[in-house]
Amino acid sequence: MFQKLRLKLTLINVAIMLALFFLLICGTYFFAKIDMSKHTNAGLQRIAADIQAGIISDLPQRPGGTGSDPRPLPPVPPPISPPGPPPGPNFFFVKTSPEGAITFQSSNQPLDASRLTALTKQALQATANQDTVILEETTYTYLKTPLDNQYGTVIVFHDLAQETNMLQLVLTTLLAVGLVCAILSFGASFYMANRAMVPIKKAWRQQHDFLSDASHELRTPLTIIQTNLDIVQDSLDETVASQSKWLNNIQEESICMKNLVNSLLFLARADSTQQPLKKQLISLDATLRQTVAPFEAVAQQNSLALEVHASSAIEVYGDETQLKQVIAILLDNASRHTAPGGKISVALSQAGSKIFLTVSDSGEGIAAEHLNKIFDRFYQVDKSRNKGGSGLGLSIAKWIVESHGGSITVTSIPGEGTIFTVQLPYKPSV
Structure with a gap:
């Protein structure tokens, strides 16, 4: 179960990362393509405008030869250098007659x-004044405009081979980086899935243990109740007084089961933040004395010395009923684990805040x-459970105190003994 969940979490994380990388790669590629297209169009329009204005009469020859047509061309004035940076080496232009014959080439x-x-x-032949054409697997962008005060057309071309190669390089680099990131994301996702599984496993184990222990705790009083009922039913002719032993056992176990169910409901509401x-603002010293009073009889019955040392006028902002429950849980725990002749001491004091x-x-x-x-649910040091209790009291006390x-x-x-220490803030804000 956990392996499938781990794999599922890993694949989900990898899928999300790959989707993000894909969007990043596509965005970067198209942004670069659009940016190059803008620069190309700006260059075409600038050269065409400069030719029309007479600023450009020719473009400088490429280093290392051009491979252009060696046939003689009409005489042209010497090239005029345009202002600003020169156009890129992939720009060139031709002038044509109205019949389409080339009259000049840069x-x-x-x-x-x-x-x-x-x-x-x-x-x-193209209908659009600006578009792309393909010649022998090479793509060219062109811009054609009519010549001012002349018959014919000027066509400015731009060889897109360099841009195409650059875009392919960018795309290859992005894909390589994406592949590396995908591998790294898989490793990171697997690691994160393992980390995420730790609290899931812990929660599942706690739930499993909780259900197992709750079932055990409920089964024990139910078994005792059923056994005692069987004894009573086997002696239907007996009087109620003669069956008081079995009836008392049923009553005691019913009370234990009621307390257990109440504790389970308390923790369930606490887990769902519905408690x-x-x-x-309450007087904690008065609350303490009210809670200790019923235990004086229990201490006397069990031959225990019960001492209370409480400073006066100690106030705290809290839930009085639940704080009483904390004190009662700790006193009950102490009385059950202290042998006759022992001593229980309760002290309340204040130090600063x-x-x-x-x-x-x-x-x-x-x-x-x-x-x-010992603050874990259903945890009991005495596995025989002969001391009573369900192992939920200290868990409830911890939740109340931390709340x-x-x-x-x-x-x-x-x-030698045990000391439980509860620390509360003095008059905390609401």
Whole structure:
């Protein structure tokens, strides 16, 4: 399951990256093509305008020879250098008579007589004044305009071979870079998918463990209830008083199951952020004494010494009901894990902007390997579960404390006791 999910995440990431690279490559290629086309058109129009204005009478011959037609041409005035940068070497022009015969060709034109005549004929036959023509697999852009005060036409050509080669080079480079980036993106996507799988695996494992432990915790009281009901049903002639032992067992397990279901619902609402906090300014020392009072009877029944040390007038902005629940969870936990004759101490104090609530006991303590796990749901140090509890109390306490902007920690020495410390902010803002 996780391998398929990892592969799916990797492929999705790679597909997104490839799509972005494709758009980047296409955008870069077409931008370069449009930019070259603009420069070419500007050059054609500039040369044509300069010829019409008499600024240009010829274009300089290309270095190394031109391959132009050696036949004699009508005498022309010496070339006049136009202002600004000279036109590129791929520009050349011809002048034609009204009948289409070439009357003048620029000195830098690279074609022989037959090819130049064929190229000129294509341009004259074309209906558009500016377009492209192809001669022997070479593309030329042309611009033709009528000669002012003369009969005939001037046609300015631009050989697109250099631009075509440059665009092909740009495209090849972009594709090569895209291929390298695709390989790198696959590796990066696989790495990111692995990283993304870590919390997914953890959440799935927690959910699996949660369902397994919840099923176990619910199955135990249900089994006890069913067993005791079977005993009662096997003795239908007995009085209710004679069956009180089995009925009491059913009642106790029903209460345990009710508490367990309430805890599960609390955590479910907390996970879905549907567990509201009704915060208000409360006197935490008074809340502490109200919560400890019911445990005095429990301590006395179990032969435990219960001490309370609380500074007066300590106020905190929080949910009083839920803070009472935290205190009750810690006291219940201490009373269940402290042997008769032991001691439980509760202390409330303030230091600067922080409030500290500690619940300590002289019980059996917790081994070091369990300390970082006891706040996990359903985690119990005593796997036999003979101490009672479902393993959800400390998880609930941690959520409540952290929801108030505080923290809860534990220190313990096996055989000597355990100390839970709750830290809350003093009068935090709403």
